[in-house]
Amino acid sequence: MAIIEMNGISKSFDGRKVLDRIDLQVNEGEFVTILGPSGSGKSTLFQLIGGLLLPEEGSIIFNGKDQTGKRGLISYMPQQPALLPWRTVLQNVLLGQELRGKKDEAKAREMIKRAGLSGFEDALPGALSGGMKQRVAFIRALLSPQSLICLDEPFSALDDFTREEMHEWLLSIWSNYRRTILFVTHSLDEALFLSDRILVLSTNPAQVIHEMVVPFARPRQSDLLLTGEFLERKRELASYIKRGDLNGS
Ligand SMILES: Nc1ncnc2c1ncn2[C@@H]1O[C@H](COP(=O)(O)OP(=O)(O)OP(=O)(O)O)[C@@H](O)[C@H]1O
Numbered sequence: 001m002a003i004i005e006m007n008g009i010s011k012s013f014d015g016r017k018v019l020d021r022i023d024l025q026v027n028e029g030e031f032v033t034i035l036g037p038s039g040s041g042k043s044t045l046f047q048l049i050g051g052l053l054l055p056e057e058g059s060i061i062f063n064g065k066d067q068t069g070k071r072g073l074i075s076y077m078p079q080q081p082a083l084l085p086w087r088t089v090l091q092n093v094l095l096g097q098e099l100r101g102k103k104d105e106a107k108a109r110e111m112i113k114r115a116g117l118s119g120f121e122d123a124l125p126g127a128l129s130g131g132m133k134q135r136v137a138f139i140r141a142l143l144s145p146q147s148l149i150c151l152d153e154p155f156s157a158l159d160d161f162t163r164e165e166m167h168e169w170l171l172s173i174w175s176n177y178r179r180t181i182l183f184v185t186h187s188l189d190e191a192l193f194l195s196d197r198i199l200v201l202s203t204n205p206a207q208v209i210h211e212m213v214v215p216f217a218r219p220r221q222s223d224l225l226l227t228g229e230f231l232e233r234k235r236e237l238a239s240y241i242k243r244g245d246l247n248g249s
């Protein structure tokens, strides 16, 4: 069953159309990625889903109910790690639950351990590396009570090596705590390695120009990136991104 459905969503800024009749649907437990060039409107899409912006056209349905413009229904992880600097790792991780008045500290501690952050429970974010901060932010998103987690290029600020590690880590923790994820990236590798399904956006005014069901079995390991089938799929995605660019210029 679809957790979220966007139907015919359009959005303009200052008379310039950024999103043009976007349709998308994410089912329970699915990992769906929106792949699009920089400036195509990916973060805007998340702000619409989060109710921070209103669309000019279209509706956003959560669990069968029209919730266009409603806030608080998703757990959102922004492009830059947004940890509260005065709260410890444990206190940051528990924030989403605290806002809803239901804390599960034992589970939070267990997830911090699984994230390789044992011993850092009481550390402040300032003492963590970029990758560690993003793990903390991701655990917080996983622990939040909302049924849909939206991740906006959470690893774009990390170096390639750390990013690859984070991908494997994310998939292992996701398979354990299985949640519905909508992910945004402009990296073809990241989209293919992580997702069940990929939607490709064109440049502005952005439309969904391609949908790919990713055929790779799980669990996935990083050597998948070197296989012929992976490269073939990557080529397919790249051809659509290129076409999307041509449409936009
Ligand atoms: N509040 C706003 N006011 C005016 N224009 C905006 C606003 N927010 C976004 N835009 C414009 O909308 C377009 C899409 O922006 P958005 O941030 O959604 O892109 P993106 O796909 O997330 O890009 P990136 O990959 O670089 O994060 C851009 O041209 C941007 O300048």
Ligand SMILES: [Mg+2]
Residues within 6 Å of the ligand: 042, 043, 044, 079, 152
């Ligand atoms: Mg963005």
